Amino acid sequence: MFRFHLTSKPEGPVAPRTGLIETARGVIHTPAFMPVGTLATVKALEPAEVRGAGAEIVLANAYHLFLRPGHNLIRQMGGIHRFMGWSGPILSDSGGFQVFSLARLQKVTEEGVRLQSHIDGSAHFYTPETAMEVQSALGVDIAMPLDHVLAPDASIDAARDAAERTIRWYIRSVAAENAPTTFAIVQGGVYADLRRWHARELASHDAPGYSIGGLSVGESKAEMHAMLEVVTAELPEEKPRYLMGVGSPEDLVNAVARGVDMFDCVLPTRLGRNGSVFTREGRLNIRNARFADAPGPLEPGCDCHTCINYSAAYLHHLFKNDELLGHRLASIHNIRFLVRLTWQMRAAILAGTFAQFAAAFLATYRPVDEAVRAEQKEKWEAQAGFNGR
Amino acid sequence: MFRFHLTSKPEGPVAPRTGLIETARGVIHTPAFMPVGTLATVKALEPAEVRGAGAEIVLANAYHLFLRPGHNLIRQMGGIHRFMGWSGPILSDSGGFQVFSLARLQKVTEEGVRLQSHIDGSAHFYTPETAMEVQSALGVDIAMPLDHVLAPDASIDAARDAAERTIRWYIRSVAAENAPTTFAIVQGGVYADLRRWHARELASHDAPGYSIGGLSVGESKAEMHAMLEVVTAELPEEKPRYLMGVGSPEDLVNAVARGVDMFDCVLPTRLGRNGSVFTREGRLNIRNARFADAPGPLEPGCDCHTCINYSAAYLHHLFKNDELLGHRLASIHNIRFLVRLTWQMRAAILAGTFAQFAAAFLATYRPVDEAVRAEQKEKWEAQAGFNGR
Numbered sequence: 001m002f003r004f005h006l007t008s009k010p011e012g013p014v015a016p017r018t019g020l021i022e023t024a025r026g027v028i029h030t031p032a033f034m035p036v037g038t039l040a041t042v043k044a045l046e047p048a049e050v051r052g053a054g055a056e057i058v059l060a061n062a063y064h065l066f067l068r069p070g071h072n073l074i075r076q077m078g079g080i081h082r083f084m085g086w087s088g089p090i091l092s093d094s095g096g097f098q099v100f101s102l103a104r105l106q107k108v109t110e111e112g113v114r115l116q117s118h119i120d121g122s123a124h125f126y127t128p129e130t131a132m133e134v135q136s137a138l139g140v141d142i143a144m145p146l147d148h149v150l151a152p153d154a155s156i157d158a159a160r161d162a163a164e165r166t167i168r169w170y171i172r173s174v175a176a177e178n179a180p181t182t183f184a185i186v187q188g189g190v191y192a193d194l195r196r197w198h199a200r201e202l203a204s205h206d207a208p209g210y211s212i213g214g215l216s217v218g219e220s221k222a223e224m225h226a227m228l229e230v231v232t233a234e235l236p237e238e239k240p241r242y243l244m245g246v247g248s249p250e251d252l253v254n255a256v257a258r259g260v261d262m263f264d265c266v267l268p269t270r271l272g273r274n275g276s277v278f279t280r281e282g283r284l285n286i287r288n289a290r291f292a293d294a295p296g297p298l299e300p301g302c303d304c305h306t307c308i309n310y311s312a313a314y315l316h317h318l319f320k321n322d323e324l325l326g327h328r329l330a331s332i333h334n335i336r337f338l339v340r341l342t343w344q345m346r347a348a349i350l351a352g353t354f355a356q357f358a359a360a361f362l363a364t365y366r367p368v369d370e371a372v373r374a375e376q377k378e379k380w381e382a383q384a385g386f387n388g389r
Numbered sequence: 390m391f392r393f394h395l396t397s398k399p400e401g402p403v404a405p406r407t408g409l410i411e412t413a414r415g416v417i418h419t420p421a422f423m424p425v426g427t428l429a430t431v432k433a434l435e436p437a438e439v440r441g442a443g444a445e446i447v448l449a450n451a452y453h454l455f456l457r458p459g460h461n462l463i464r465q466m467g468g469i470h471r472f473m474g475w476s477g478p479i480l481s482d483s484g485g486f487q488v489f490s491l492a493r494l495q496k497v498t499e500e501g502v503r504l505q506s507h508i509d510g511s512a513h514f515y516t517p518e519t520a521m522e523v524q525s526a527l528g529v530d531i532a533m534p535l536d537h538v539l540a541p542d543a544s545i546d547a548a549r550d551a552a553e554r555t556i557r558w559y560i561r562s563v564a565a566e567n568a569p570t571t572f573a574i575v576q577g578g579v580y581a582d583l584r585r586w587h588a589r590e591l592a593s594h595d596a597p598g599y600s601i602g603g604l605s606v607g608e609s610k611a612e613m614h615a616m617l618e619v620v621t622a623e624l625p626e627e628k629p630r631y632l633m634g635v636g637s638p639e640d641l642v643n644a645v646a647r648g649v650d651m652f653d654c655v656l657p658t659r660l661g662r663n664g665s666v667f668t669r670e671g672r673l674n675i676r677n678a679r680f681a682d683a684p685g686p687l688e689p690g691c692d693c694h695t696c697i698n699y700s701a702a703y704l705h706h707l708f709k710n711d712e713l714l715g716h717r718l719a720s721i722h723n724i725r726f727l728v729r730l731t732w733q734m735r736a737a738i739l740a741g742t743f744a745q746f747a748a749a750f751l752a753t754y755r756p757v758d759e760a761v762r763a764e765q766k767e768k769w770e771a772q773a774g775f776n777g778r
Contacts, residue, residue: 040706044713069681069706077684077702085698273713292458295466309474313466317429317458324433324662327713 002142002181002208004240008349014232014259016354018346021240023089023141023181025081028056030240030261031345033252033338034091035269038064040074040084042335043269044328047086052305053332054339058086059264062134062144063095063103063126067117071137079139089141091264094131094173096147096185097213097245108148110165128169132176143180144211144244145173147187152218159189163198170202183209183242190223192230199234209240212260216246225254232259249278249341250367253358256345263342268334273327275319278337282366286330291316304336305329391531391570391597393629397738403621403648405743407735410629412478412530412570414470417445419629419650420734422641422727423480425658427453429463429473431724432658433717436475441694442721443728447475448653451523451533452484452492452515456506460526468528478530480653483520483562485536485574486602486634497537499554517558521565532569533600533633534562536576541607548578552587559591572598572631579612581619588623598629601649605635614643621648638667638730639756642747645734652731657723662716664708667726671755675719680705693725694718 003022010017021028035042035050038061042050050058060080065071077083080090099105099113104121106114112127128146135143146169148162170184184207188195202210212231215224228243235241242262243255252263271277275286279299286298297307298315306315306329318326341361348357392411399406410417424431424439427450431439439447449469454460466472469479488494488502493510495503501516517535524532535558537551555576563571573596577584591599601620604613617632624630631651632644641652657667664675668688675687686696687704695704695718707715730750737746 039710039712040703041712041714044717046714046717068710069702073682073702076682077700083700083703083706085703293462293465311466311472313458313462314429314472314474317472321428321457323428323430324713324716325430325435328433328435328717 004209004238006238010237010259013235013237014229016256016345016349017259017261018349019240019261021089025087025089025141026056028089028262029342029346031252031256031342032056032262033335033342034059034262034264035335036061036264036266037084037086038266039068040065040080042331044273044324044331045269045335047084049305049328049332050086050335051088053336054343055088055335057089057091057141060084060090060092060138060140061095061098062092062131062138063098065092065138066095066124066126066130066134067119067122071134075137075139081139090138091142091242092135092138092140092144093244093264094135094144094146095126096131096144096149099126099146100149108165110168112146128172129176132173132179132182135180136176136178140180142209143182144185145170145182147185147213149187149214150189152190152214154189156189156191156194159187159191160194163187163194167198167201170205170207174207181208183207183211185211185213185244186231186235187214188227189214190219190227192226195227195230196234199231203234203236206236207239209242209262210235211242211244213244215243216251221251221254224251225258228255228258228260235259248367249338249365250362252338252341253345253361256342256349257354257358263338265338268338269331272331272334275326275330277330278334280364283368286312286315286319286326288316298333299337302333302336303340304333306333306336393598393627395627399626399648402624402626403618405645405734405738406648406650407738408629408650410478414476414478414530415445417478417651418731418735420641420645420731421445421651422724422731423448423651423653424724425450425653425655426473426475427655428457429454429469431720433662433713433720434658434724436473438694438717438721439475439724440477442725443732444477444724446478446480446530449473449479449481449527449529450484450487451481451520451527452487454481454527455484455513455515455519455523456508456511460523464526464528470528479527480531480631481524481527481529481533482633482653483524483533483535484515485520485533485538488515488535489538499557501535517561518565521562521568521571524569525565525567529569531598532571533574534559534571536574536602538576538603539578541579541603543578545578545580545583548576548580549583552576552583556587556590559594559596563596570597572596572600574600574602574633575620575624576603577616578603579608579616581615584616584619585623588620592623592625595625596628598631598651599624600631600633602633604632605640610640610643613640614647617644617647617649624648637756638727638754639751641727641730642734642750645731645738646743646747652727654727657727658720661720661723664715664719666719667723669753672757675701675704675708675715677705687722688726691722691725692729693722695722695725 008018019030102118104116131146184202291312294312397407408419491507493505520535536555573591680701683701737743
């Protein structure tokens with residue numbers, strides 16, 4: 001079962017909207033943030049804590065679970081929901097992004113991708129049908145088709161080739177036996193015409209939902225926003241739009257402003273484990289000396305489990321001493337921050353005050369420096385090792 | 390407030406017994422196991438999980454907290470209970486053991502110990518009065534006096550000298566301003582006459598409780614049992630006896646059989662983080678291939694949060710992939726195992742069937758090999774760097 005209802009009347013295709021997704025395992029209010037549980041665990045957290053932070057759906061990764069522990073084992077254990085103890089909806093990524101970044105890529109053919117595991121070097125042939133078989137075995141509520149992902153600086157010819165293949169792979173994916181509800185993924189790099197064409201083409205396939213891939217991978221914020229505007233303009237209003245791998249608080253606000261409904265990102269848990277937390281002023285590092293003797297919560301007024309129960313001084317102490325409890329408490333705070341932000345945006349959209357909310361938020365939230373973003377991009381490129389450029 | 394009531398009629402001083410300790414922050418049923426929160430956090434766990442595993446009291450360490458974040462900071466934050474979010478009783482170790490093992494020891498004089506922090510090399514003079522000031526600042530419910538701890542192979546002359554100093558330091562400790570309820574610590578190495586004399590001498594001081602230190606540090610099990618028998622024979626029946634730093638399931642059973650009431654040990658959490666769990670058959674490693682596709686709980690019949698909610702296959706998956714959630718779930722299981730063991734022993738003592746319970750438990754619980762214990766002893770000695778031998 002998969003149904004999407006718009007619960008607000010958007011002012012056009014490229015405008016903020018609220019909605020409700022119904023699945024057999026529960027509803028998802030949109031805009032929605034999905035915490036990432038790559039290996040069937042949202043790192044350092046129990047399902048009850050993820051739900052307690054307000055999340056209605058989590059994400060898992062087909063490629064990672066295909067390699068370990070193996071999708072057949074998870075099927076044998078009763079499916080991913082039972083395996084990890086999360087009874088709500090689960091969306092899985094096909095692994096397209098991971099296959100083209102993490103894995104040692106051997107060769108892309110029309111049939112699929114020959115690769116070596118980034119874990120143990122074992123050889124695999126991963127096809128659109130493999131990705132669907134894995135996701136069917138996991139028993140997820142929403143699946144992604146395998147897509148051909150390129151680095152952000154791929155040439156337009158390479159990007160067009162990959163985008164065309166992504167459509168053919170999508171058609172094969174939804175034809176697979178026992179395919180779960182499967183979104184189509186819009187690619188096209190930072191080429192507006194290509195993105196527009198790809199979105200329009202996929203829109204004609206009447207997918208239950210549309211993902212927007214290949215963004216937040218090193219392109220500028222302006223490029224990301226431009227691509228979002230081009231894509232959402234082409235997508236059917238009555239289908240949910242999911243911006244993959246995003247993001248930061250400011251990205252969420254900017255994408256919701258452009259008509260996006262769903263998000264996932266490892267940022268809140270990865271930053272949390274590093275002692276970095278979202279606050280209304282921007283990211284702060286818990287190890288900062290200003291927190292050493294702060295008797296109040298990390299973020300005054302925050303309604304997360306961590307801020308309700310522990311002082312900033314205690315969190316500072318945990319991080320200064322590499323205590324594991326710190327990872328968890330900071331991750332809870334960060335997930336709650338993003339989930340609460342989606343709630344605040346929903347409320348503003350319904351009240352007709354989204355523009356003011358977004359302006360006020362972006363005026364006080366200090367995003368991470370360009371220097372840091374550039375460094376992240378460099379890391380991405382070093383790690384990615386894209387063969388497909 | 391500190392009151393101890395025997396709730397069974399022991400068959401002599403060296404016999405199993407049940408009791409109840411009343412403190413201002415709640416009661417402790419004995420025999421009791423106290424999980425260790427060295428740095429004001431039971432590693433990887435939240436207070437609610439520790440309590441959920443059945444623990445009624447936790448332990449913290451004065452020496453560690455003196456170094457970081459500093460006892461004055463914790464006092465300023467409202468005391469250790471508020472700082473760490475544990476509202477039940479807390480017992481703190483003075484740090485005697487840590488001062489003589491972890492710290493770079495400079496010099497022991499009658500006045501105290503000149504040492505360098507094992508963290509940053511900073512110089513400190515740690516005296517019995519320092520240890521009491523720290524514990525008073527923490528606001529613990531039960532404190533330990535600074536004791537002079539030696540390696541297990543110390544000569545009898547060195548052991549006698551240290552034991553005598555430990556008495557003088559105890560007298561100074563309880564005379565300190567604002568001293569919390571403070572146990573006396575029986576030392577004496579593996580020398581029966583010295584242990585007997587020390588226990589008898591301290592018994593005359595009418596302490597609210599008695600700790601037994603300097604055991605489980607590399608001596609044989611037979612030596613440990615002999616020392617326990619010598620010591621408990623001398624201690625007043627109406628005072629609780631606490632065996633410091635112990636232990637393993639088999640040690641708990643053997644010590645309760647000899648009249649011990651309280652225990653603490655890092656073993657359940659340390660082993661848990663390493664993927665090793667207590668079961669009725671002995672320790673098992675979760676990474677063992679037999680668990681890879683085990684759909685049932687780690688230990689069938691176990692009533693811990695982990696075994697109730699997760700399969701052994703899922704825990705195996707978490708540990709094979711170094712997922713943080715594994716540390717926590719295994720730690721919960723191990724603490725619950727020891728706490729439940731103390732409950733089972735209490736029930737057996739009250740039913741008059743302790744001897745049968747202990748025999749049955751020890752017949753099926755396979756303790757860790759002597760080879761492993763020898764290796765642990767070696768590690769201990771390498772790490773300890775005892776200057777005082």
